[in-house]
Amino acid sequence: MRSDQVRLNCGITIPVLGLGTYSFDNHRETTQLAVHKALKMGYRHFDTAKIYGSEPALGNALTESILEGTVKRENVFVTSKLWGSDHDDPISALNQTLKNLGMEYVDMYLVHWPVRLKPWTCYPVPKEEDFEQQLEFEATWAGMEKCLDMGLCRGIGVSNFSSTKIQRLLDFASVPPATNQVEMHPMWRQSKLREICADNKIHVSAYSPLGGPGNSWGSTAVVESPVIKSIALKHKATPAQVALKWGLTKGASVIVKSFNEERMRENMASFNIKLDDEDLLQIDNLEERKIMRGEYLVNETTSPYRTLGDLWDNEI
Numbered sequence: 001m002r003s004d005q006v007r008l009n010c011g012i013t014i015p016v017l018g019l020g021t022y023s024f025d026n027h028r029e030t031t032q033l034a035v036h037k038a039l040k041m042g043y044r045h046f047d048t049a050k051i052y053g054s055e056p057a058l059g060n061a062l063t064e065s066i067l068e069g070t071v072k073r074e075n076v077f078v079t080s081k082l083w084g085s086d087h088d089d090p091i092s093a094l095n096q097t098l099k100n101l102g103m104e105y106v107d108m109y110l111v112h113w114p115v116r117l118k119p120w121t122c123y124p125v126p127k128e129e130d131f132e133q134q135l136e137f138e139a140t141w142a143g144m145e146k147c148l149d150m151g152l153c154r155g156i157g158v159s160n161f162s163s164t165k166i167q168r169l170l171d172f173a174s175v176p177p178a179t180n181q182v183e184m185h186p187m188w189r190q191s192k193l194r195e196i197c198a199d200n201k202i203h204v205s206a207y208s209p210l211g212g213p214g215n216s217w218g219s220t221a222v223v224e225s226p227v228i229k230s231i232a233l234k235h236k237a238t239p240a241q242v243a244l245k246w247g248l249t250k251g252a253s254v255i256v257k258s259f260n261e262e263r264m265r266e267n268m269a270s271f272n273i274k275l276d277d278e279d280l281l282q283i284d285n286l287e288e289r290k291i292m293r294g295e296y297l298v299n300e301t302t303s304p305y306r307t308l309g310d311l312w313d314n315e316i
Contacts (some may be wrong), residue, residue, distance in 0.1 A: 003271075008155055009178050009201040010156075012107065012154050014077055014179070015045035016248055017045060017248075017254060017268065017270075018205070018255040019043045019045065019046050019256065020257035021047060021054040021057070021257070022052040028057045031259070032064075033259075035062065035065075036061050039062075039070055040070070041264060044075060045079070045253065045255075046062070046079070047181075047207075049112055050081065050083045050100075051081070055080060055097055058101065059103060062076060062078070063102050077108070078101065079110060080094075080097045080109060080110075081109070081112035081159060082111050082144070083122070084112065084116055085119050085121040085122060088136075089143065091146055091147055091150070094106070094153065098152065106152070108154070108156070109147055109155070109156050110156070110159045111140065111157075112159050113294070114137065114160065114165050114311075116140070117130050128302050131303045131304070133303075133304055135304055141173055145174055148175060156177060157179030157180060157203075159181040160294065162193065162312050163193045163313070164315070165313065166193075166196055167196065176200060181204075182205075182207065183206070183207055183292045184208075185206065185209050185210060185246075186225070187211060187221055187222050187225065188211075189283075189284070190204065194252075203252075205255060206252045206255065209243060209247045209254040210256070212291055212292065221289075225239070227282050227283065231275070231282065235273050237270075237273050240266060240267065241273055242270075242273065242275070244267060244270035245270045245275055246275060246280070297311055
């Protein structure tokens with residue numbers, strides 16, 4: 001197996017460098033152009049979600065490239081995600097995603113958040129009246145397993161799940177999740193979660209592997225860290241390359257969201273760096289703080305999560 005891929009517990013392989021397609025303005029042409037550029041550079045893993053609104057643009061670009069013969073469908077890995085408003089019917093939601101993408105299947109379908117929302121909640125920040133108090137996650141996961149049985153996806157997984165929530169899911173799942181996509185970078189290292197996922201052969205996929213600079217909720221703390229900068233200098237690399245290589249060294253796949261051609265190349269070149277034990281030790285000593293905290297999913301009246309501690313099971 002190639003070193004830029006990892007085999008998942010469901011038998012399929014995932015390319016460890018992925019291009020995220022979330023962007024604040026979600027401009028269709030910009031997204032399509034970025035996907036075309038990424039394919040030419042060798043990117044083969046693309047991450048989207050219903051709530052990003054980028055499924056049609058990603059699907060268009062991939063379909064064009066497949067028809068042109070640039071790439072074969074079986075050599076591309078596409079991830080999409082079930083939004084909270086669709087927890088009662090993952091099959092219909094995935095069928096809609098496939099329609100948006102113009103595809104017959106996705107490679108990975110993830111439950112985006114452990115939050116169930118009212119059916120009308122088709123925006124990223126729910127209002128107080130949009131929450132369902134009962135999670136009913138067993139029923140949602142049974143729907144995800146059905147998607148897999150029907151061949152609508154090749155793997156199923158979760159996103160933003162704490163280790164406690166992973167363990168609860170494993171108590172009743174017939175099919176264990178193949179992936180848990182979470183925030184992970186040198187300043188939010190997820191060591192406990194990675195250990196529990198490894199014990200259960202669940203692959204960890206890192207979103208915001210650079211700490212989300214450029215996102216409204218993101219931070220430049222990782223790429224501006226003096227420790228990361230000094231390691232970069234030592235290896236004649238950039239801070240972003242050091243952060244990405246750290247994630248790859250820990251066995252994660254990393255989802256990078258840059259549509260800038262130069263940065264896309266820079267991210268791709270992170271494979272070439274070799275971090276030594278001293279570098280890893282220095283990173284392990286950095287102070288940690290979660291950046292994407294999900295405050296908007298917590299309230300004292302309607303959400304099943306009254307506090308951030310509830311949402312993350314105090315793993316924050």
